[in-house]
Amino acid sequence: MEPFKNLTSKVVPLDIANIDTDQIIPKQFLKLLGKTGYGEYLFFNWRYDKQGIPLKDFVLNSPVFSGRQILLTRENFGIGSSREHAVWALKDYGFKVILGVSFADIFYSNCSKNGVLVIKMDKNTIEDFFSSKINENFEIDLIQQQIKINSKVFDFDIDPTLKNYLVNGLDEISKTLELGNHIKKYEDKNKVSVKSESMI
Amino acid sequence: MAQTLYDKIWDNHVVYSDEGSDLSLLYIDRHYVHEVTSPQAFDGLRINERNVRRPDLTFATVDHNVPTTNRSLPIVDQISSLQIKALENNCKEFGIRLFDIHDKYQGIVHVIGPELGLTLPGSTIVCGDSHTSTHGAFGSLAFGIGTSEVEHVLATQCLWMKKSKNFEIVLNGGLKQNQAISSKDVILNIIRKIGTSGGSGSVIEYKGNYISSLTMEKRMTICNMSIEAGARAGLVAPDDITFEYLRGRVYSPKNELFDQQMDDWKNLRSDNGAQYDKTFSIDIDNLAPQVTWGTNPAMTIDVDSAIPSPDEYSKGNDDEKKSAIKALEYMNLKPGLPITDISVDRVFIGSCTNARLEDLIEASNAVKGKKVSSNVKAMVVPGSQQVKIAAEKLGLDKIFINAGFEWREPGCSMCLGMNPDILQAGERCASTSNRNFEGRQGTGGRTHLVSPLMAAAAAIAGKFVDVREWV
Ligand code: SF4
Numbered sequence: 001m002e003p004f005k006n007l008t009s010k011v012v013p014l015d016i017a018n019i020d021t022d023q024i025i026p027k028q029f030l031k032l033l034g035k036t037g038y039g040e041y042l043f044f045n046w047r048y049d050k051q052g053i054p055l056k057d058f059v060l061n062s063p064v065f066s067g068r069q070i071l072l073t074r075e076n077f078g079i080g081s082s083r084e085h086a087v088w089a090l091k092d093y094g095f096k097v098i099l100g101v102s103f104a105d106i107f108y109s110n111c112s113k114n115g116v117l118v119i120k121m122d123k124n125t126i127e128d129f130f131s132s133k134i135n136e137n138f139e140i141d142l143i144q145q146q147i148k149i150n151s152k153v154f155d156f157d158i159d160p161t162l163k164n165y166l167v168n169g170l171d172e173i174s175k176t177l178e179l180g181n182h183i184k185k186y187e188d189k190n191k192v193s194v195k196s197e198s199m200i
Numbered sequence: 201m202a203q204t205l206y207d208k209i210w211d212n213h214v215v216y217s218d219e220g221s222d223l224s225l226l227y228i229d230r231h232y233v234h235e236v237t238s239p240q241a242f243d244g245l246r247i248n249e250r251n252v253r254r255p256d257l258t259f260a261t262v263d264h265n266v267p268t269t270n271r272s273l274p275i276v277d278q279i280s281s282l283q284i285k286a287l288e289n290n291c292k293e294f295g296i297r298l299f300d301i302h303d304k305y306q307g308i309v310h311v312i313g314p315e316l317g318l319t320l321p322g323s324t325i326v327c328g329d330s331h332t333s334t335h336g337a338f339g340s341l342a343f344g345i346g347t348s349e350v351e352h353v354l355a356t357q358c359l360w361m362k363k364s365k366n367f368e369i370v371l372n373g374g375l376k377q378n379q380a381i382s383s384k385d386v387i388l389n390i391i392r393k394i395g396t397s398g399g400s401g402s403v404i405e406y407k408g409n410y411i412s413s414l415t416m417e418k419r420m421t422i423c424n425m426s427i428e429a430g431a432r433a434g435l436v437a438p439d440d441i442t443f444e445y446l447r448g449r450v451y452s453p454k455n456e457l458f459d460q461q462m463d464d465w466k467n468l469r470s471d472n473g474a475q476y477d478k479t480f481s482i483d484i485d486n487l488a489p490q491v492t493w494g495t496n497p498a499m500t501i502d503v504d505s506a507i508p509s510p511d512e513y514s515k516g517n518d519d520e521k522k523s524a525i526k527a528l529e530y531m532n533l534k535p536g537l538p539i540t541d542i543s544v545d546r547v548f549i550g551s552c553t554n555a556r557l558e559d560l561i562e563a564s565n566a567v568k569g570k571k572v573s574s575n576v577k578a579m580v581v582p583g584s585q586q587v588k589i590a591a592e593k594l595g596l597d598k599i600f601i602n603a604g605f606e607w608r609e610p611g612c613s614m615c616l617g618m619n620p621d622i623l624q625a626g627e628r629c630a631s632t633s634n635r636n637f638e639g640r641q642g643t644g645g646r647t648h649l650v651s652p653l654m655a656a657a658a659a660i661a662g663k664f665v666d667v668r669e670w671v
Contacts, residue, residue, distance in 0.1 A: 017519035113348035
């Protein structure tokens with residue numbers, strides 16, 4: 001995984017609550033075998049009409065917001081299907097940070113595995129961002145756990161282990177494999193097994 | 201200290217705790233794999249020259265993409281076919297048991313795990329699919345994971361997890377309740393009351409005399425939709441009904457071993473005085489059949505009432521009000537319209553929520569000797585080959601076919617429409633599945649979630665009916 005670098009960007013305001021992963025990436029695009037190439041299908045059903053023409057009033061289609069790397073959303077983002085394709089699509093499109101009030105558990109952990117930083121903030125702060133900070137620069141500093149907007153500082157929380165993985169771009173699987181002794185010990189003690197059909 | 205069932209299963213599976221962090225490394229007893237969320241994980245293994253640590257604890261099937269039509273014909277959709285082929289190759293390369301498209305045990309991953317006796321009490325189970333929560337009905341800690349986690353489990357048989365909160369839902373009453381009310385109505389009603397984020401960050405344990413009175417199949421329907429309430433997992437303490445269900449299944453422990461394990465399983469219940477972070481209770485008596493009217497499963501109402509206005513629904517929450525307005529527009533419905541005035545174009549009886557044998561039996565009760573309304577296209581997609589075979593033994597296929605239903609081969613089918621079974625834009629469907637999100641069953645399609653009996657009755661009547669008047 002690539003390390004997460006601090007960044008400064010304006011936000012793309014997606015002012016809808018309870019956005020599910022079926023909207024983020026509809027199922028017809030889950031048939032690819034790789035992790036890239038999903039960006040053009042992000043929010044497909046909201047972004048294009050039946051003929052595939054971009055819908056003018058959807059935020060991602062507005063030139064004002066193009067190139068921005070932070071997605072600002074509301075409550076309960078990423079609910080529903082566990083498809084990691086939703087994160088691959090957001091990342092492939094260019095989002096590095098998702099900012100909102102609350103996130104579905106599986107979506108949150110999927111983001112952290114792909115170097116996408118998810119920041120939870122309280123409802124009033126998010127409301128303030130939507131109503132008065134859409135065109136401000138957000139300076140995201142993961143090490144300090146801070147967002148700076150016009151010299152005003154907002155702190156955020158993140159699990160220290162997740163932060164370490166993001167900051168250093170660590171590969172979680174190799175870290176776990178270093179604990180091989182512990183895993184082996186557990187398996188020996190608990191005799192984990194399933195008899196195969198041929199033995200039944 | 202008094203522990204909950206979740207605490208106990210958790211403690212039994214901690215391999216390592218990371219100091220200074222909330223994360224623990226948990227051992228995974230069963231890993232179920234399907235064709236859509238696994239190809240990138242196997243690629244990751246190959247790129248890093250890693251192996252599958254425990255192929256013997258890993259089981260794969262094809263369900264999401266597979267056509268539900270005649271299996272002797274080639275698959276028309278080239279990309280689906282590629283994904284199915286990729287899974288076959290990956291399972292061969294890494295030595296994983298695959299229940300492929302021609303296997304007598306093929307089916308929806310959450311239907312076959314329990315059916316084969318792979319899902320056992322007290323175990324930890326993961327799958328790259330959010331409805332893995334289904335298996336919690338057996339008192340196993342079961343949850344959906346993303347593809348990176350699939351790769352992690354393949355490589356290490358473990359997963360880093362943060363412990364969730366304990367959420368207790370007590371279901372009382374219901375013992376003398378109307379035959380027309382099913383556990384699907386119960387879980388829809390719970391989601392309606394606690395909301396789609398009501399269970400966020402928690403594992404829900406279902407308790408109370410209603411849940412203990414239910415068969416395993418009905419408990420699975422409830423645990424299945426725990427994810428729709430935002431919870432990562434649902435749990436029911438195992439009991440005699442659980443043990444009898446498991447005895448003699450293909451992979452269940454055999455004979456004395458089963459009895460020995462059963463003695464351990466009997467301890468899998470929350471201690472008296474165990475603390476929960478959250479509690480909710482619900483009375484099942486007097487519950488009406490439930491129907492969703494909007495685009496998330498909390499947008500649910502009694503069949504004998506009318507579509508609510510956005511204000512009634514949102515009770516002062518602005519975000520929810522906006523969601524309701526958007527949902528009504530998408531669903532093309534107006535506040536005040538009685539549910540029983542809504543006609544349907546399609547009926548889908550299927551999915552890991554409601555495509556087990558009992559579901560099909562219940563649905564057939566509304567169908568026997570009747571005809572599907574001439575305006576409706578209806579289909580039944582059994583959850584697995586085993587369900588299909590058992591249903592055919594009972595003659596259910598004939599009942600459905602004679603009434604005008606299509607009787608299909610097992611798979612996820614129109615639950616998510618990755619195969620050719622989809623709604624056309626504007627079509628309205630009574631569906632026994634679990635998600636009514638925009639476009640879930642096909643772009644522009646409109647989904648109403650209901651129980652199998654309600655769906656079957658809607659097929660006959662051509663509109664929603666109050667099934668309490670039917671049985
Ligand atoms: S039936 Fe639907 S919910 Fe169940 S596993 Fe298949 S796609 Fe997922």
